[in-house]
Amino acid sequence: GHFKDSEKLAQTIQAAIRGSYRLSKLQQDSVNVILGLLAREIRNLEKMIKEIDKAIEDMVETIPEYQCLTSRPGVGKVYAAGIIAEIGQIERFK
Template sequence: VREIRNLEKIIKDIDKAIEDMVETIPEYQCLTSIPGVGKVYAAGIIAEIGQIERFNDHPQVAKYAGLNWKESQSGNTKSQNTSLVKRGNRYLRYYLVEAANSVRRYDEEYKAYYQKKCQEVPKNKHKRALVLTARKFVRLVDVLLRNRQLYTPPRRLMEDTY
C-alpha cells in the first residue's frame, strides 16, 4: 500500500511538472482558449502535431491524423458508406475526436454542425458526425496554431447575446 501511495505521489508530481512546462507554450494557450478544450486535450494535440509549420494546410494535418476516408467507387457511383483510413497518427486522431466531442457541447456552431451531420445518414450517425466534426475542428486548430491567436467566438453569436 505504501508503494502504491508513493507511486501515485510521483505521478502527481510529474503531472504538475508537465502542466507547468506546457503552460508557457503559446500554442497551449491558443488551444485552451477554445471552450471545451481542456489541459489534457490541448497538451496531447500539441505533443502529437509538433510544429504546425511542417504541414502546408489543414487537409495535411487531417490526413496525418487519419481523418480521411477511403475512396470507393464503381463507374460514376461513389459509395456513401466508406470507412476511415487506418493510417495516420492514432493518438492525434483520438485527441482531435475527443476534443471535438467536448467542443460540440459548449459551442453552438459545432453543436448545430454535429446535429446536421447526424441527420444526413441512417447508419453510424454518431461516429460519422463526430469524425466530421473533428475534421471541422482541425481547421480551427490549424488556424489558431498558425496565427498563434486565441479563440474568439463567431461575431453573430456575440451579437445575439447582447
Template sequence: MSLEDLDDYLRSKGKNRFENPEQVAKTIQKAARSSYRLDKVVEDSIDTILATSITVIRTFEKRIKELGKSIKRIMAGMTQTLESVPGISPVFAAGIIAEIGQIERFEDETKIAKYAGLY
C-alpha cells in the first residue's frame, strides 16, 4: 500500500484519533519491510492467540463499563460530597470511600490525612 493510501486508511479507520497518521503510516511501512513471512502453522497459532486476546480485552472493557454504571447508581443513592470536587468521578469517589471505610473512626481531618499519607 502506498504511503498516501495507508495514511488515508489510518485517518478513516482511526477516526482521526492518530496525532500524526503520516508518521504512523511510515512506521507501519518500515515494520512491514523489515518483517518476514511466517510459516502457515505459526501464523494460524498467532492469529488464534491474537483473536483470543482481543476477545478477552473486549470482555474486560465491557465488564468495566458495566461496573462503572453500577457504581454510579450506588453512589447516586449515597449522601456524600466528594463528587463536588472537580475531577472526582463517582467511581473515584467510591474508591476513596471504600478505602477510608467508616469515617467516624477518625477523630478529625488530620487523622484522615495521616492515614492517606498526606500529613
C-alpha cells in the first residue's frame, strides 16, 4: 500500500534508530538528512503514482469491459485496468 504519512514514518524510523543504537551527533545528523530526503522521495513517488493512476483511468474509461469490471464489488479502477491490459481484446476468447 501507499504510505499515509511519510513524515510520521520517518519520525518512527528515527525513534527506532535512537532506541537501538547510540549514534554520535554527526551520525545522527546524517541519518536525519537521509531520512528527510527519503521522506521527500516517498512523497514524490506517491504523487507520481496518483498521476499514473489518473492517466490509466482516463485511458480505459471508454472501454465497455472497464465499466463492467468496475461495477463488481472489490474491483477498483486500477485493478480493472490491469485486468484489461492482461486480457487485451476479449473477443479473442470467443
